[in-house]
Structures are given as C-alpha cells and as structure tokens.
Amino acid sequence: MLPNEMTKNRRPKERRAKGPEQALSALMRLCARTEKSESDARRLMRGWGVPEADAEKVLGRLIRDRFIDDARYADAFVREKLRLSGWGEYKLRTALQRKGIARETIDAALRQIDRTGMTDRLAEQLARKARNTRAATAYELKTKLIRYGLSLGYDYETVLDTVLRFVKETEPCDAFQ
Numbered sequence: 001m002l003p004n005e006m007t008k009n010r011r012p013k014e015r016r017a018k019g020p021e022q023a024l025s026a027l028m029r030l031c032a033r034t035e036k037s038e039s040d041a042r043r044l045m046r047g048w049g050v051p052e053a054d055a056e057k058v059l060g061r062l063i064r065d066r067f068i069d070d071a072r073y074a075d076a077f078v079r080e081k082l083r084l085s086g087w088g089e090y091k092l093r094t095a096l097q098r099k100g101i102a103r104e105t106i107d108a109a110l111r112q113i114d115r116t117g118m119t120d121r122l123a124e125q126l127a128r129k130a131r132n133t134r135a136a137t138a139y140e141l142k143t144k145l146i147r148y149g150l151s152l153g154y155d156y157e158t159v160l161d162t163v164l165r166f167v168k169e170t171e172p173c174d175a176f177q
Contacts, residue, residue: 017049024058031067035076039100041068070101074109082113086121089113091153122154123162130166142167 018026023045030036030044041062045055062068074096081087081095089110096106129148135141142163149159 018045020050020054020058023048023050023055024061027058027062028065028067031062035073036068037070037073037099037101038063038068071105071108073099074101074105075112078109078113082118082121086125086152088118088122088149088153088155088158090155094153118154119158119162122149122152122158123165125149125152126159126162126166138167 026048027036027041027044031041038059041059042055045058050058059068077096077099078092081092087095092110093106096109097103126145126149130141130145133141133144135144145163145166146156146159149163150156
C-alpha cells in the first residue's frame with residue numbers, strides 16, 4: 001500500500017467531548033500528577049468541547065481548590081528548565097509569557113534564580129558544545145558558541161564572557177570584543 005493510500009484509509013482521531021464534571025475530574029487527575037497553568041487547563045477544555053461558561057466555572061474551582069496556581073507553576077517551570085534544559089532568563093520569560101502567566105508572577109519566579117549557578121550551567125553547556133562543534137578558525141568557533149548561548153536565552157554579555165574563556169587562541173576581531 002502506498003503512503004497516500006494509507007492516509008486515506010485512516011479515520012481522523014475523534015475528540016471525545018467532555019461535560020464540565022468530566023473535565024473537572026480529568027483536570028484534577030492531571031494537576032495531581034504535574035503542574036498545569038490556567039492556559040493549559042483552558043486549552044485542554046477547549047479541545048474537549050467544554051462550553052466557555054462551564055470552562056470558567058471549572059477553572060475557578062480548580063484555582064479555589066489549589067489544583068492550579070500560576071505562581072507555583074511558574075516556580076516549577078523555572079526550576080525544571082534551568083536544571084534540565086539549561087535555559088537562560090530570556091527564554092524562560094518568553095516561554096512563561098506565551099503560557100499567559102502574569103508579568104509579576106514571572107518576575108517573582110525569576111527572582112529566585114541562582115545567577116551563579118546559571119552562569120556555571122551556561123559554561124558547562126558551551127564547553128560541551130565546543131567539544132562537538134567543527135570550526136576552521138577560532139572566529140568561527142566563537143560565532144557558533146555565541147549563537148548557541150543566545151539561543152538558550154542568556155544575555156549577550158554573559159555569553160560573550162563565557163565564550164571568551166573557552167576560545168583562548170582568538171584572532172583579532174573587533175566585532176566580539
């Protein structure tokens with residue numbers, strides 16, 4: 001059977017609509033296992049076909065019973081992404097903003113960051129990247145490492161300082177100094 005024929009024979013996955021009580025119990029189970037934000041709960045309920053008015057009632061109950069707490073979610077998100085993924089402050093802030101978390105909540109979560117630990121984590125990641133990066137010149141290596149550090153969400157000055165510690169035999173280059 002050809003790939004196009006296979007996709008024609010498959011039925012699209014049917015979404016099972018949930019009522020407000022079913023959505024509440026499903027979200028309680030989910031929130032008991034892992035942190036969820038308000039926007040996560042809204043998105044899930046929209047996918048389940050829960051009417052907007054009922055979704056707001058369910059969300060209100062989840063918040064009141066402390067199954068959902070955006071401040072707790074932001075704290076857990078920051079800790080996890082720092083420890084496991086090594087994200088920088090800019091990437092963390094952007095990801096939380098995309099989740100619909102309030103600016104004050106994001107600021108409070110980011111204030112708890114250990115800045116020295118973040119810099120050490122960046123240094124470890126850049127060292128690992130430097131070992132696996134092919135570059136013909138020191139300039140090319142610096143460029144790749146800086147781009148990588150910025151993609152992790154760290155500020156330019158921190159990335160540059162850390163990269164310069166790794167690349168000792170630098171070519172004269174005014175663009176990076």
